[in-house]
Amino acid sequence: MLNKTLKAINKNLLLIFFFLFFTNYVSNFSRNESTLVNYYLNNKILFIIFLINAIFYIFLVLVIKECLKMKSNSLTLVYFFSSYFIFDFFFLSILKQSSFHLSFTIVSIIWIFLIFTKSINKFNYLLFPFYAIIYIVNNTFFTSFSKNTEYVQLNTDVPIQWLGMSSKIYNYNYYELFTNNLIDGHGLLLSHFQSVIFKINFLGQDFEFVRLNANLLLIFSFLLFFDLNISKKDSMLLCLIFTFLILNSDWLTYLFIDSLMLEGIVSLFFASVLLNIKNLQASNLNFKSSYFFMIFACLYLSKQFISLLVLLIFLFIFIKYKNLNVITGLSVISLDLFYKKLYTPSVNGFEYSQGLNYIDLFKDLFLLEDLEFSNVINILNQLFIDKPISLLLLVYFALHLNNYFRYKNPTISNIIFFTILTNIIFIFILYIAWWKNFGIQSSFRYILNTLHLIIIGIAMNLQSSTEEIEPTKF
Helix, strand or coil: CHHHHHHHHHHHHHHHHHHHHHHHHHHHHCCCCCCHHHHHHCCHHHHHHHHHHHHHHHHHHHHHHHHHCCCCHHHHHHHHHHHHHHHHHHCHHHHCCCCHHHHHHHHHHHHHHHHHHHCCCHHHHHHHHHHHHHHHHHHHCHHHHHCCCCCCCCCCHHHHHHHHHHHHHHHCCHHHHHHCCCCCCCCCHHHHHHHHHHHHHCCCCCCCCCHHHHHHHHHHHHHHHCCCCCCHHHHHHHHHHHHHHHHCCHHHHHHHHCCCCCHHHHHHHHHHHHHCHHHHCCCCCCHHHHHHHHHHHHHHHCCCCHHHHHHHHHHHHHHHHCCCCHHHHHHHHHHHHHHHHHHCCCCCCCHHHCCCCHHHHHHHHHHCCCCCCHHHHHHHHHHHHCHHHHHHHHHHHHHHHHHHHHCCCCHHHHHHHHHHHHHHHHHHHHHHHCCCCCCCCHHHHHHHCCHHHHHHHHHHHHHHHHHCCCCCCC
């Protein structure tokens, strides 16, 4: 009887989550006066334009996916946006006197050429008149989009840091921000993304924060959920769960889909790349696999902890599977270190870790000396403030551990699990050994860097428990 009950819960867990989050959202809606939903209810024409832009990007992804013969919609999106960064990154020395507009134009021409030469379906050529419509409509209503009269800035990092960083790339170039970074040593991939999506959507306008660009991350997340090897119904439920989870909290909405904050981008990109890692493994040197690890390595230039996780995953794959394609990814990391030595020799590492003695840190951790263990409770208290996120995380760990001991979990599911777990361990170490009296509220944001992974991890574990599938081999 108990087993039947547990199986029934497993089978309908996503539906249960949907009803919980939807009910919670509806009950809170009347109390939220500055929500994103209210913004579009009061600006219906802007919502229609948002939908048109969303359809354009879905069409763009499908066209490029066909041209590149890819299997994943979300990874196609990551490839597309990262291509602009890859170009600026590798040609940093050559492009340092050139404008961002020039490098953007060159990469865009390459994409246009690729679509014209690789498209099998002539229907794909409609992408270009579609973009012309997007260009006209977006620029016509640019003033309306940029007003933001009722918009509330919930974090001072945006006007002080992220707006300035994206503006520098957009108004000058990648080299300008690299050599005059507002946060010493911080990766620039995500700020570069902000510049690129603004350039595509509002070509010809001066850079500023436009809610439309950030809001599209919600649609981009849907691409990830439909990449999963689950039923269309479950993929749709994941989209609805994620939507109501995010919209139910003004803070989560702000972080993920309604600001220049970086959590939504890094969480999505990291989850997409990690999910597809099994499809682009090759024992011998292979162009597709090498390029994949090059894109993966770009996430090293995103946010703290994600950078370290990327490096650890690379080392794991190289040591365990002898995959030589990882070397292309490591070359990106090495080139970034070379650039920093060449162009910013006075910068001593990442700003937030300056003054850190790693030998003393490891010594304290090993001997359990000079550690602020009370911060473990403080971090958990920060996490439990957001009960839906806490519930998702607890359910994820319970599902995975149950499947780990009862079934043969797929390898990729285990990699996702240890990635999420390692991220949390790093957060605890940071706050008990280094940031003992600094920014404990930010610990919640660092956990959210893997939110997309947590959500797809739940879906994958539910699929494993119902099918008892064999492990996926690399």
